[in-house]
Amino acid sequence: MEINNSNLALLIDAENTTADIDIIAQLLAEVAKYGITNIKRIYGDWTNNLLNPWKPILLKYSIQPIQQFTYTTGKNNSDSALIIDAMDLLYNHTYLNGFCIVSSDSDFTRLATRLRESGKLVxxxxxxxxxxxxxxxxxxxxxxxxLKPKVEPEIKPQTINSINNKIDISTDKKLTKHILSVFKSISDEEGKATLSIMRGQLDKILNDFDPRNYGFAKFSSFIEATKLFELSNKNTIIKLKNNTQNKNFSTKEQLINAFKNTANSKGIAYLSQIKANLNFDPKELGYKTFSSYIKASQLFDLINRGTQAKFKKQPNE
Incomplete structure (x- = not known):
């Protein structure tokens, strides 16, 4: 979906967003990746001195403040104003392709759902x-x-690495499972996938996914840190490392042993029998079919319409 030229409305909940000019600058730059911000509004009770830090930010970035008086103590009255405005924009500004809601408040859950039901990007x-x-x-x-700007460290070379704050994602089993699942769904018969497609699919299943959440500026660096993949072609193509799933001995050795155990006197074995003697599933290595895995091993020739295999040459005993 092309969204770079989309028309967007930016709606900010002032009472649930930090008035930090550096963060807002980064926020606007982030939103610009998704389209043109035609409408920029921020909601709050501007008679409250607690919102004073917002004023220079609004002037600098031409964000329109919307006044909502606090009628009841302890209630965020700006929520209702933002929701009403959003629905008004939905029906009366049909040129809008999407909405950006800036808040940490769950009260906007139904609004976001409703906007998406109308086909709008949220x-x-x-x-x-x-x-x-x-x-x-x-x-x-x-x-x-x-979105917080990186703070430059003091001139102490030994502390430079400490500001990266990278997370060891190779130990995150839940995240690893998602990554492998996506890779399996998009990899070709050679067990390779395009990095950009991998990123796009991860964005679809994990809507808050961002390599920066884990301390990585680039997606390619994030993928390398999983310790699951090898990158090639100027970091645009990935494939699983040969040792991703082998805990006891290499998959190559397992494959050779499985062939030896099932081959007949002529040195020919059925692929189905070879597969049954393996302790791993080639699909977990990124291969969609067992025959594609056999081809990629470069050990065998396929015969009889790809149902049987024989060694290209005898392996070293």
Whole structure:
């Protein structure tokens, strides 16, 4: 879906968003990746001195403040104003392709769902503490924590690496499972996939996915850190490392042993029998079919319409 030329409305909940001029600058740049921000509004009770830090930001970035008086103590009255405005924009500004809601409040969950039901793109931006319900209701959700400008360290070379704050994602089993699942769904018969397609598919199943959440500026660096893949062709193509699934001995050795155990006196074995003697599933290595895995091993020739295999040459005993 091409969204770079989309028309967007940016709606900010002032009472649930930090008034940090550096973060807002990064936020606007992030939203610009998704389209043109035709409407920029921010909601709050501007008679409240707590919102004073917002004023220079609004002037600098031409964000229109919308006044909503606080009628009841403890209630965020700007929520209702933002929701009403969003629905008004939905029906009366039909040129809009999407909405960006900036808040960490779950009260906007139903609004986001309703906008998506009308075919609008919904981009959410908020803190990591934002309730899952609101995050899940958006097409994409971006954490404000990753929008903070990097602080330059003092001139102490030994501390430079400490500011990267990279997370060891290779130990995150849930994330690894998602990554492998996506790779299996998009890899070709040679067990290879395009990095950009991999990123796009991850964005679809994990709407708050962003390599910056894990301390990586580039997706390619994130993929390398999983320790699952090899990158090639200027970091545009990936394939699983040969040792991704082999805990006891290499998959190549297992394949040779499986062939030896099933081959007849003529040195020919059925692929189905070879597969049954393996302790791993080649699909977990990114191969869609067993025959494609056999071809990729470069050990065998396929015969009889690809149902049987024989060694190209005898392996070393």
């Amino acid at each position: 981009l959410g931006i908020g803190q990591q503490k934002t309730p899952q319900a609101f995050r899940a209701s958006c097409d994409r959700f971006i954490y404000t924590e990753i």
